[in-house]
Amino acid sequence: MRAGLRHIALCALALAGLAACETSSLAPRETTVPPHARPGPTEPEPPAPAPEPRSQSLASRDLETYYARVQADLLAQGLLRTDGGGPDTPFTDTMLLRNFERIALAEEYERGAGLRPSDGKLGKIKKWEQPVRVTIEFGDHVPDDQRTTDSNMVIQYINRLARVTGHPISVTGGGANFHVLFMSEDDKDTLAPRIRALVPDVNPSALEIFDDLPRSIHCLVIAFSEQRGGYAYGDAIAVIRSEHPDLLRQSCVHEEIAQGLGLGNDSPNARPSIFNDDDEFALLTTQDEMLLRLLYDPAVVAGMTADQVRPIVRQRAAELLGGT
Template sequence: MRRGSKAVALAAGLAIMGLAACDSTALAPRTTEVTPQVRPAAVVKPAAPAPEPGPSAASLDLQRYYARIQKDLLVRGLLRTDGGGPDTQFTDTMLARNFERIALAEEYERGAGLTPSRGDLGAIKKWTKPIRISVEFGPRVPRDQIAEDRAWLAEYAAKLGRITGHPISMGTSGANFHVLFMSEDDKDRIKPRIQQLVPDVNLASLDLFDNLPRSIHCLVIAFSETQGGYEYGEAIAVIRSEHPDLLRRSCIHEEVAQGLGLGNDDPRARPSIFNDDDEFALLTVHDEMLLKILYDPRLRPGMSADEARPIVVERAAELAGAGSS
């Protein structure tokens, strides 16, 4: 982490020139053809700009905590970035089952903050309009992280566009998917910014930002076009800037993909980032297939599991091959 807050103020010095006077008229004529010089203005030394305030003790503590988390996961062989391999084989039947649990089930009750859902299968949730991703950084986010995070997000947005075939791009004009990188010291800005972006946001969804537990590394809230609908029109992801590089990048991958409609986690999904075991840090081949299924144009927002299942099974067989159950 960065050093603690420290403000330095420099007093500005005033240099004032004094002029000596002479009473002897013999030394100078009463009139002269010489125009006197303008008296110089007082010289004021500009104050040096105060250094940027460093992170608070709470933010430093979070940096140390998440650094330990990442180190522990890596030591245990987790946070893989290989996308899966020979040890993570899956069949089309497994892929179709995982799609239902990840795309159709809800992790939390709709409009109820962090209240866990009962796990029932719901309906297809996805975007039909083009997605325009913007990125914002809190004023206390370390400046040396901004270029890196922006580049990662732009690269990932382009990749998601290729995978889904859906128009996904970066830009501030007309943005409807907002990714906010915020530090602990920026947390008072999160709720007002969300309310500014989505004025009719559900208060229960907003209240969870009052005291976000550190066990929640990052999150995304997706908003439907209509009340209780399933066609997304706006999304906001919040990522803690205190994360070390790999955890921060992992948050980008999971939250943006979840904001596309893969909103749940399932312990049986492997290889996948939609699994709380942290085995994988970045989007896997399996997860790419889930996105391809979700953005099949035959799957429409609001379709039930029964309506979607024949299409899901067909696409899973095409993508993963007709394996055994």
């Protein structure tokens, strides 16, 4: 939770063939057949009515202004980096293991208790064991041009996550189990009913989160286990505020979808990483990709404890970083 593609459209071009008319030397110079009357001028097609502009409330405009100022302030401080880390952010296999334990095993919030912070203890591995089928939805007040931009961005990111994890993750038009909802402040009355429709047995305390989100909550994701009390995910819903400027909105997508895959916590020691509330990095980093590889290693199973998974992750971390 953040507080604080290439997609090619192919257009078919229809070419109209022009037939040339030729006169024949064998045709008679005179004929008694009267020529067909020339058609009169055609009436131009009336223009299609312009779509009704979507009205935007003052509350939504205020959020746009606020988040634009937040992004500008962070960029002015050299934050929201998009380079994925570099020579100034080295990390070792020991650091990678430590960060994995804090981010994949601890939980930011207590399970089933809304936004109540957890006690920070290490829990169990949470991940998807079935294919992840992602769908993208927009509230009625999200502008059309933004829908195109955001759809392309999510598709590109999902393709990247599938390559990184080796797990079947794809965007689908139906039968989805991971829903990415872009919603405006003006769509908030439809948010809770939509979530209830997607997950009918949703915990009421989880649903209450969406009733009145404070603006400090930029975006969030809720993942649901296949079985009550289990650790293998079966459904997830990420909510992204449409009022964010482009980079903050993309940052939300990167963090919330990755958290919905099982990297559910933040750590102040994780660097370079988006799983750190300091906002230094806006987009998934090289270390974050490694965390996902570790989580989706076939030997790592949902429900494993820290003691069970630690030897596996220690070995794989050393392999990823050459034992540094």
